[in-house]
Amino acid sequence: MTTVHQACYEILRAQRLTTFFGNPGSNELPFLKDFPEDFRYILGLHEGAVVGMADGFAQANGKPALVNLHSAAGTGNAMGALANAWNSHTPLVVTAGQQVRPMIGVEALLANVDAASLPRPLVKWSAEPSCAQEVPLALSRAIHMAAAPASGPVYLSVPYDDWKQEAGPGVEHLAGRHVETAGMPGPDTLSRLASALEMASNPVMVVGPDVDACGANGSAVTLAERLAMPVWMAPSAPRCSFPTTHECFRGLLPAGIASISRLLEGHDLVLVVGAPVFRYHQYEPGDFLPKGTRLISITCDINEAARAPMGDAVIADIAGTLRALAETASQASRPMPVARVRPALAEEEAGPLAPERVFDILDEMAPRNAIYVNESTSTTNIMWQRLRMTEQGSYYFAAAGGLGFALPAAVGIQLAKPERRVIGVIGDGSANYGIQALWTAAQYNIPAIFLIMKNGTYGALRWFAGVLEADNVPGLDVPGLDFCALARGYGVEALHADSSQTLITSLREALAGDRPVLIEVETRA
Incomplete structure (x- = not known):
């Protein structure tokens, strides 16, 4: 007999999710029973730190990481860290132990009441399987959902008596599944993007974290050089997507509406790649864009595209689209931007360091x-x-x-x-x-x-x-x-x-x- 426990570890092994980050409680012990030697468990002393470690690990690897939390209490402790993972498009598979099924309805101690609703809206998908036989399918779905663009955290609550149950028929098909996204824009869209950039008299590019996340910094540099464009990092950028020493680099955009508009003054086209448009912070009312300025964004996130207050958006594969634009855009005749002057080295002074x-x-x-x-x-x-x-x-x-x-x-x-x-x-x-x-x-x-x-x-x-x-x-x-x-x-x-x-x-x-x-x-x- 193949148990739910065995089937799920086979899925995790096949998908190369063999590093767990966790802080276990009693509900999680049956899931961790007989922990395989080819897996490793990284223990954290607080759930916020656990999710933070997994967040860094997954971002650096570019692949989903597995998090194991304790029921509602552990999930609650981790919610602040989940907010960071959600906004950085970090692929996390967050599992939480649930009370045994006969005890959920009476809300026994450590029952996660309405478990699927608890982590929303900070996860892409959240579920508690309706029966033990659905657990392997739900885990497989969670892994693929976390990794699919725009990637992000997902949440799966599992009653701890499910792990010893017999898995359902067909479970052997789940471990080897692969789900891929082919999100390149068509030739007409690429042609329109390239034409807009070539026809602009003074374009500027704003790059965001998804450029670095998909390994496309080099393509961003090539495109900026080809079109002699200045480049800004998006406001409050959680990653660096352009070399800070490059002559095109202008720095980090501020997080205020009016301030951004002032810095974009004089540019007839703003190309935003891999960033929200824009992630503002302090309230600073003003025009979203200077008059006469057009904005086009390329994003992997339909939510970011839909909620932007201005501009056109293309939802597409960031790396492939940047690479294609860099290869097809014509070389601009205008001179390259003048490199920023690096600040002078700070002088030594007595007392605490500046x-x-x-x-x-x-x-x-x-x-x-x-x-x-x-x-x-x-x-x-x-x-x-x-x-x-x-x-x-x-x-x-x-x-x-x-x-x-x-x-x-x-x-x-x-x-x-x-x-x-x-x-x-x-x-x-x-x-x-x-x-x-x-x-x-x-x-x-x-x-x-x-x-x-x-x-x-x-x-x-x-x-x-x-x-x-x-x-x-x-x-x-x-x-x-x-x-x-x-x-x-x-x-x-x-x-x-x-x-x-x-x-x-x-x-x-x-x-x-x-x-x-x-x-x-x-x-x-």
């Missing part, structure tokens, strides 16, 4: 293929100005702005990319939301470097307090934190830096080793 000085040192010392995971939100613009990020997959940020992403994501990314050094740059306020991931880094010897920017305050909130004219607001400072003590308590080596020289020494030691290290850096508020 963030500019921290990033100058980091840029000088880190390997050129380093991966940066950012959650120092108040210094994001400085980071984009001063770090040379040129490789595919060099930068990650919380796509929904939810704190607690960077520290666990750095662990997951380093696990997926052991050949590159991962450096998390994290504010002292943000670090507390995912601090439990330090334990996982120590236990599995995952050699990420965690650079804590310690200034004793929520810097981004202080900036917003000024924008919103909100005076005398409580709760903006976080004094008295000792991240070196916290790190050592979780088993991670910790170093303290309060000057350029101590930061240089600490980074040199961390980069030379093969173990996780936290560096607490005293910075200015």
Whole structure:
């Protein structure tokens, strides 16, 4: 007899989902029973950190990752992290244990009441199978749904008495299934896109995270060079999709309506690739586009295409469409954009380090293929100005702005990319939301470097307090934190830096080793 448990592990094995990220409870134990030797289980001490690690792992790998949560309580703890995964199009298969079927209706302890509704709207698909024999099919569907464009998290609740039941007939067909998406635009559409770009007198391109996610940064560079276009990163970009050292690169767009419109002034065509149009933040009313400016977006997400307040949209395969445009567009006769002037190196000053000085040192010392995971939100613009990020997959940020992403994501990314050094740059306020991931880094010897920017305050909130004219607001400072003590308590080596020289020494030691290290850096508020 093939059990539901056996059938599901065969599906997972065939689909190469052999790494689990989880924090189990009693409902999940029957699923984890007799855990196969060819699988690995990465334990996290909090569900938010678990999903954050899986998020980083899946983004870096470009493939679905499996998450195992505990019923409703564990799912609730993970919801903030799910918001980031949803907005970054991260393919996660989130499983949650449910009470046994006879106990769900009476709402016994640990019953996940209305389980399929709980994680919505932060998942693409959510289900609880109606009987045990549907579990393998539901798992197979979840995997394919997570990976299909636009990829994203899905959720499957399974009563724990289902795993020992006999699987239904035909279950053997599920493990070997492959689902592919062929989403290239037709010749007429490609011709219209190329013609629009060629006929524009001053086009500009805005690239978003899906360009980096599909490995198309090189095609974006080729297209920009062919058409001599300046290139902006989309607002609040969770990935870096264009080399920051390239002469066409202009920087990170702000997240306000009026500010974006001002920066796009003078361009008759805006081509947005792999990004929402646009992900605004602070309310800054104004014209969505300058007068006389046309916008065309290429996206893999029908929801992003439909909700955009302006412009035309093409829903298509990002990598293939960019490559085709780069190959077919004619070479522009106009000169290339003038390269940005890199900011001068920050001067050494007494006292806590200026963030500019921290990033100058980091840029000088880190390997050129380093991966940066950012959650120092108040210094994001400085980071984009001063770090040379040129490789595919060099930068990650919380796509929904939810704190607690960077520290666990750095662990997951380093696990997926052991050949590159991962450096998390994290504010002292943000670090507390995912601090439990330090334990996982120590236990599995995952050699990420965690650079804590310690200034004793929520810097981004202080900036917003000024924008919103909100005076005398409580709760903006976080004094008295000792991240070196916290790190050592979780088993991670910790170093303290309060000057350029101590930061240089600490980074040199961390980069030379093969173990996780936290560096607490005293910075200015």
